[in-house]
Amino acid sequence: xxxxxxxxxxxxxxxxxxxxxxxxxxxxxxxxxxxxxxxxxxxxxxxxxxxxxxxxxxxxxxxxxxxxxxxxxxxxxxxxxxxxxxxxxxxxxxxxxxxxxxxxxxxxxxxxxxxxxxxxxxxxxxxxxxxxxxxxxxxxxxxxxxxxxxxxxxxxxxxxxxxxxxxxxxxxxxxxxxxxxxxxxxxxxxxxxxxxxxxxxxxxxxxxxxxxxxxxxxxxxx
Numbered sequence: 001x002x003x004x005x006x007x008x009x010x011x012x013x014x015x016x017x018x019x020x021x022x023x024x025x026x027x028x029x030x031x032x033x034x035x036x037x038x039x040x041x042x043x044x045x046x047x048x049x050x051x052x053x054x055x056x057x058x059x060x061x062x063x064x065x066x067x068x069x070x071x072x073x074x075x076x077x078x079x080x081x082x083x084x085x086x087x088x089x090x091x092x093x094x095x096x097x098x099x100x101x102x103x104x105x106x107x108x109x110x111x112x113x114x115x116x117x118x119x120x121x122x123x124x125x126x127x128x129x130x131x132x133x134x135x136x137x138x139x140x141x142x143x144x145x146x147x148x149x150x151x152x153x154x155x156x157x158x159x160x161x162x163x164x165x166x167x168x169x170x171x172x173x174x175x176x177x178x179x180x181x182x183x184x185x186x187x188x189x190x191x192x193x194x195x196x197x198x199x200x201x202x203x204x205x206x207x208x209x210x211x212x213x214x215x216x217x218x219x220x221x222x
Contacts, residue, residue, distance in 0.1 A: 020131035021161030041099040049087035082114035174214035
């Protein structure tokens, strides 16, 4: 899209927040969605945790020291930040400004549920999508099969997941990740509807993927 007279694109992008309990598969869903939608950019978060096998500095995360992260918080560099499993994660304002305002692209924020609540307070233009595992048994199985955490750490993640499910009420949409291809298609359907701005398309997306309806079907009576 060509820049306007002041060097900025005519369209400002939409931040799409995707959050989920650990082990739900949000990283895989986000990466697959990015490959299928050229108008989507990925917001690279900062974290104090160590890189996992195959992760690349500046691509998967900005890996920083605890001191540098704390300095960023004190300087107001983050639109959201949260502590999860004794490590810090955060999204900088700068990570959003360039793609949203200068390129006119929509941006995926793959963040913790705690951080999503902060974005909700600070970015009225954001759209929030909650990913659900097929069920809690499957979530536990995924976490234990990863082999990256001790049994005690997995137990902590499962306890955190139960609390995180309470936050779904702050989200606009929910998608159950029981089949990767279908999940990505549904996430892209939501993004396309919001991007279009057309009331009929947004209403259809809300009818299919509105978080209240999806969560009630996923966990009746919760």
